[in-house]
Amino acid sequence: MHNYATESDALVPLNRAEDTYRRLKEDLFNFRLLPGDDFSENEIAARMEVSRTPVREALFRLQREGYVSVVPRMGWQVRPLDFEKFDQIYEVRILLEESSLQRLSRKNKVSSIGALMQTWCCPPDLRESNAKAVWMLDEDFHAGLVASGGNPEIWRIHHDVMERLRIIRRLDFTKPERVSATYEEHAAILEQIHRGRIGEAQRLLRSHIDASRLEVRKITLSMLYEARLEKVTPDRREQ
Structure with a gap:
């Protein structure tokens, strides 16, 4: 018996990651997450009711765009407005x-x-x-x-x-x-x-x-x- 995901199954995590990214970006743009705020992947996952995987993917994408940064041994931080x-x-x-x-x-x-x-x-x-x-x-x-x-x-x-x-x-x-x-x-x-x-x-x-x-x-x-x-x-x- 073959064990593989259908095309529609494969879209689910991608859509979830995209949705998480858009919701997080909206939080940043509307200052629900303030510049300088520290937060963890677990906190975001719990609030958005998703697993850590789409949260992590969204955060790495936002990091590339310059909105957040990794704080070693602490988690994540919203980058201050420069x-x-x-x-x-x-x-x-x-x-x-x-x-x-x-x-x-x-x-x-x-x-x-x-x-x-x-x-x-x-x-x-x-x-x-x-x-x-x-x-x-x-x-x-x-x-x-x-x-x-x-x-x-x-x-x-x-x-x-x-x-x-x-x-x-x-x-x-x-x-x-x-x-x-x-x-x-x-x-x-x-x-x-x-x-x-x-x-x-x-x-x-x-x-x-x-x-x-x-x-x-x-x-x-x-x-x-x-x-x-x-x-x-x-x-x-x-x-």
Whole structure:
């Protein structure tokens, strides 16, 4: 009698590991696991009601992405947020996006931004208001600019850079005024590209990214303060 797993059986642990990874990442992004927190695989496995195997696979994946680190003889730790490093990564991002705009101009691919203009150059009553949806549209906007430059390797590097910033960047759309500013600034950048004024588009792009960088730092620090206060005094709202 043969003893082997069917294809559907084989998918179960893979799906469980992927689900555990996504849930853990959500905990990190929403500061349910705070920067500097120590934890063990057993604690996570018990809370998520899974075995240690998918937890370990998820943690190694998050370690490769820079979100957690191993503490010898102690377990795991959420890596502290390093805003100096984030600033350095933002600078790399700006260089990649500015370079892509220059390439777009040289290759006469200005027409490739048509889909982006339909999304962002619209009246206020047609704008998306859901924070998560705007975040995803924003990701598509910046990835679309880079893709329009026509260099797949620059796009790949840019994708990796954006992944490293995602833990703080997604917070930029939690305030309505930031959503409005994003629409207006994206539209202004696209208008300059459409008119062939690439230098001005690059200037606006750098200003746009810098403004977002400063805003997400403020929001992140505020959310961390609230999360730590909640952790220390969980019943304060009932008092």
